[in-house]
Amino acid sequence: MDGLRACVHCGSCLPQCTTYRVLGEEMDSPRGRVYLMRAAAEGRAELTPRLARHLDLCLGCRACETACPSGVPFGQLLEATRAQLDRKRVRAPESAHGTLDWALSIFPHPDRLRALLRPLRWYQASGLRTLVRASRVLAPFKRLQAMEALLPRVPSGVASLPEVTAARGRRRGRAALLTGCVQRLFFPEINLATARLLAAAGWEVVAPRAQGCCGALHLHAGRLGEFRAMARELMAALGHDVDVVVTNAAGCGSALKEYGHWLGDESASRFAGLVRDVSELLVEAELPLGELRETVTYHDACHLAHGQRVRVQPRELLRRIPGLTLVELADSDLCCGSAGVYNLLEPEMAAELGRRKIEKIRETGARIVATGNPGCMMQIAQQAREAGLALEVKHPVTLLSGALREP
């Protein structure tokens, strides 16, 4: 409630708000949403499907937090209000609750996701995917079409990540690596690159196979009971006998760093205090990097820039690669439309934001865009394909690992 009262209605957040920039509606701005949430919290308004719709349209990107001079903790307020809406089963009829339930039953469960890999690989390799896209058979089913379009190439033949990677050179300590759900299955090379770089920086890397999900998607949807259960399991899997807990996925890292707030006990606060984005650790090391003659631009994932205030470190690391030219991207920290599973739930708004992002990337002239979140990678890659822009989307650690010269 104090967070809601902190809003002084100054409007500084409006020009930075992703949905306000597209819709121009006060109730789809941070100030309007805070007004609605406060009115509901003070009993002056009901939790109605209309109110729920304004909150469903919010990406949870937290650009408003960065802009707010009063320190309104918008992300936490949004998640708490979504939890109330969920408890009371208040739902906007226009919102995609079935898709959300489905996404939450699959994505945060690596075993269920893994079971899909084989049929998906066949779907892509057999030519069926080409046929489906060319025939536009999914066009009447907007959300299914969005899901199909976002699917990255299913990897095959990637070496598996060892549970322990030994440190090299001067030892800094022991790092537990969160391997992520989508990350470990669809982008395994990012986890391999992360472990390789951390080891070169002097960290012993432990990546227990038994680890589950951080619960970020459930948190953003206001499913706090399931989120807390997932968080406790993950802390038990990762939090013992390590100096740091490392993530390479912005959305996961942001959720982990807030475990103390949401779980409300000392062990969760202690765990949250250990969490670092991979760029925060690597920037402290001197890595032997060889030349990479590329022009690269950088997109700030919302939950890294706004959620964790990590902006400088990934840029600094990219600039250290000899031969690499880093070109700044206009509105780099404006959401690309991914926002967890938002692009499956609100495909039209997500596509509009994706198109805007691609136009800004096109203006840089860069052939590669780097970004530290798997959701952003999929969204930007898909939008670039749609726009006919030849663009590679890479995680910064993939570029760094490619440039790393082992002694």
Ligand code: SF4
């Ligand atoms: S989280 Fe993003 S979309 Fe939602 S109100 Fe804040 S800036 Fe706007």
Ligand code: SF4
């Ligand atoms: S910037 Fe902060 S204080 Fe000002 S209107 Fe937005 S949420 Fe309220």
